[in-house]
Amino acid sequence: METRVVVSDENGLHARPAAQFVKAANSFVCDVWIGKDGRMVNAKSIVGVLSLGVGKGTEIVIKAQGQDEEKAVEELKKLIGEA
Amino acid sequence: MLKGIAASPGIAIGKVLKYENKLSLFKEKIEPWEIDEELQNLHRAVQDHILRLTELRDKTGREIGEKEAEIFDAHILMLKDPMFIESIEEKIRVGKNSAAAAVKFAVEETAGILKDVDDEYIRERASDIEDVGNGLIKNILNIDDGLIEKLNDEVILVAQELNPSDTARMDKEKVLGFALDTGGRTSHIAIMANSLEIPAVLGVEGLSKNVKDNDLIIVDGNKGIIIVHPSDEQIGEYNRQLEAYKMKKSMAEKECNxxxxxxxxxxxxxxxxxxxxxxxxxxxxxxxxxxxxxxxxxxxxxxxxxxxxxxxxxxxxxxxxxxxxxxxxxxxxxxxxxxxxxxxxxxxxxxxxxxxxxxxxxxxxxxxxxxxxxxxxxxxxxxxxxxxxxxxxxxxxxxxxxxxxxxxxxxxxxxxxxxxxxxxxxxxxxxxxxxxxxxxxxxxxxxxxxxxxxxxxxxxxxxxxxxxxxxxxxxxxxxxxxxxxxxxxxxxxxxxxxxxxxxxxxxxxxxxxxxxxxxxxxxxxxxxxxxxxxxxxxxxxxxxxxxxxxxxxxxxxxxxxxxxxxxxxxxxx
Incomplete structure (x- = not known):
């Protein structure tokens, strides 16, 4: 399952927001990916997420696969995007 | 008596504290049958380092502030990072590198990725990865370096070399003198020792191998001499010089205006x-x-x-x-x-x-x-x-x-x-x-x-x-x-x-x-x-x-x- 979301945090996915995002992703059993411009990285990897260089207003894709995929996509979307 | 370079004048008599920071001195390549052992070594060090950073985070949160503590959160996340850890494991398993070498290479690679991101703030995070990597390597090699930040007794610091990051963390008030294997008269440690007026003898080849913690040594920064286990006579002579030097210094200070x-x-x-x-x-x-x-x-x-x-x-x-x-x-x-x-x-x-x-x-x-x-x-x-x-x-x-x-x-x-x-x-x-x-x-x-x-x-x-x-x-x-x-x-x-x-x-x-x-x-x-x-x-x-x-x-x-x-x-x- 996947969804698209526009990042609303003032700082984009910088160190702190990125850390929060990765922490949240790690709380799910399923595999989670985050992608920008067609490049997908493991959302449970802080290095991966940082390396995407996501700024405010960037559209990203969140994709999850596994047991709790729906919940994962929904909650991660809420965390970084507009309500 | 060992001869070195007189890098900062003055005399110090005291006990040795050895500081090890040389991370490059470890075995890089391993044999196929050593792979499992190195992987275990890595996982033990990662778990151990996470615990240590968690303690540091809590301590910093209590003593300094939550904001300052957050940096350690990012460090802990990196140690839990699947991409980072997998890259290290691969370098052990496929590349036949020792755990320490694998961490070193993975850090270089990962820091390289972050340095390529078109965002200054993220590029700077590359140094976080380097920090984490250094800590992890020390953990793998069982090097304990927490001790220079808070010294209880006055010491003479002996090391192979000191980096600016080491001296920055050092409890300078308790350092009576420096004696290093490397370094010249204008290395940054010489410049720092001079500006703090701490005696230093540098470039003393093989010194750190030949002394232990708590050995009594004399650092003669005037002549560039180190005396390990000095005789009573030598101690007496140097104590006299030290007293004379202190007296002259206080007189000069009175006159300086x-x-x-x-x-x-x-x-x-x-x-x-x-x-x-x-x-x-x-x-x-x-x-x-x-x-x-x-x-x-x-x-x-x-x-x-x-x-x-x-x-x-x-x-x-x-x-x-x-x-x-x-x-x-x-x-x-x-x-x-x-x-x-x-x-x-x-x-x-x-x-x-x-x-x-x-x-x-x-x-x-x-x-x-x-x-x-x-x-x-x-x-x-x-x-x-x-x-x-x-x-x-x-x-x-x-x-x-x-x-x-x-x-x-x-x-x-x-x-x-x-x-x-x-x-x-x-x-x-x-x-x-x-x-x-x-x-x-x-x-x-x-x-x-x-x-x-x-x-x-x-x-x-x-x-x-x-x-x-x-x-x-x-x-x-x-x-x-x-x-x-x-x-x-x-x-x-x-x-x-x-x-x-x-x-x-x-x-x-x-x-x-x-x-x-x-x-x-x-x-x-x-x-x-x-x-x-x-x-x-x-x-x-x-x-x-x-x-x-x-x-x-x-x-x-x-x-x-x-x-x-x-x-x-x-x-x-």
């Missing part, structure tokens, strides 16, 4: 080298009449952007007001080479000391230069400020810089902002080129200030940080002394003056020659001022003049040094 004239009445201006406005107080306390070198780099460091004109103005004004009516020589930004600013993204160079640095950067990045010049000019209204450009090699650079200065003056005048219209302008003499053509340069300046560290390094073609050639670095080399003489003579013939702000100005031994050559001003680390003033008062200018002629004809630096020692001995202690 008097002006400084030679025995026969020639006055020499004594200034301080400072880095921050706070240093100005300190400079005055130790008897500086002015500031001979204000290193403005510190204003630009430890931040994410350039300081504004207003910020710079406030700092420069503070120093000018504190030192008034004494002069304050502000050196414009001297970065590049060994001093980098992350937010300027200076390119990596093969030969940084011969590369894009100091005035060369400023003339290319005029926005930076003109902001600084404006701030200096505005501050000049509040004291006796002089302006000085670093690393000038030719008249072109000087004319360009003066042109920018003139433009800034014109702008300020139009804006109705006051500044000192007679502000003096000078250059550092730190390249052989500048010294040799100073008769041309002198037409465009009011003064020279000789930077002996770089002048020596460039003249003798010696990398000050390279241990193998460090002993070739000697500012008493006839080539350097002759350049110094030439610069002073030329400036005097033009009715101008020459100061010196390199380390040589703070060296007791050099004082007779410098005075004899006619130096007008000497600027140094504030702590050295009482000692130098005391020395200069003992010297007769007339005799020093004769003496300097003799020294200039000597063939070998060692001869010159011996002669200076004999000269000073004759003047009495």
């Amino acid at each position: 008097r002006p400084c004239t030679t025995r026969d009445g020639k006055e020499i201006q004594i200034g301080a080298n400072i880095g921050t406005p706070g240093d100005a107080e300190y400079a005055k306390k130790y008897g500086a009449r002015g500031v001979g070198l204000y290193r403005t780099e510190f204003l630009f460091m430890d931040r994410n952007d350039l300081p504004s004109e207003e910020e710079q103005f406030i700092a420069y004004r503070e120093v000018a007001e504190k030192m008034a009516p004494g002069p304050v020589i502000i050196r414009t930004l001297d970065i590049g080479a060994d001093k980098s600013l992350p937010y300027l993204e200076l390119p990596r160079e093969q030969n940084p000391f011969l590369g894009w640095r100091a005035i060369r950067i400023c003339l290319d990045r005029r926005d930076i230069f003109i902001t600084q010049i404006r701030a200096v000019l505005r501050a000049s209204n509040f004291g006796n400020i002089k302006i000085m450009y670093p690393m000038v090699c030719g008249v072109g650079e000087l004319i360009q810089a003066n042109g920018i200065l003139q433009q800034a003056k014109d702008d300020l005048k139009k804006e109705g902002i006051a500044y000192d219209e007679k502000i003096e302008t000078g250059i550092m003499i730190e390249t052989p080129a500048a010294a040799i053509i100073c008769d041309i340069l002198v037409k465009y300046v009011d003064f020279f200030s000789i930077g002996t560290n770089d002048l020596t390094q460039y003249t003798l073609a010696v990398d000050r940080m390279n241990n193998r050639v460090a002993d070739l670095y000697n500012p008493m080399h006839p080539a350097v002394l002759r350049l110094v003489k030439h610069v002073i003579d030329v400036s005097h013939r033009a009715g101008k003056w020459t100061g010196m702000c390199g380390e040589l100005a703070g060296e007791t031994l050099a004082a007779p020659v410098l005075v004899g050559l006619g130096i007008d001003e000497m600027s140094m680390n504030p702590l050295s001022i009482p000692r130098i003033k005391e020395t200069l008062r003992r010297i007769s200018f007339d005799k020093a003049k004769e003496f300097s002629k003799e020294v200039l004809s000597m063939e070998h630096p060692q001869e010159a040094q011996d002669a200076c020692r004999a000269f000073l001995d004759q003047t009495g202690n």
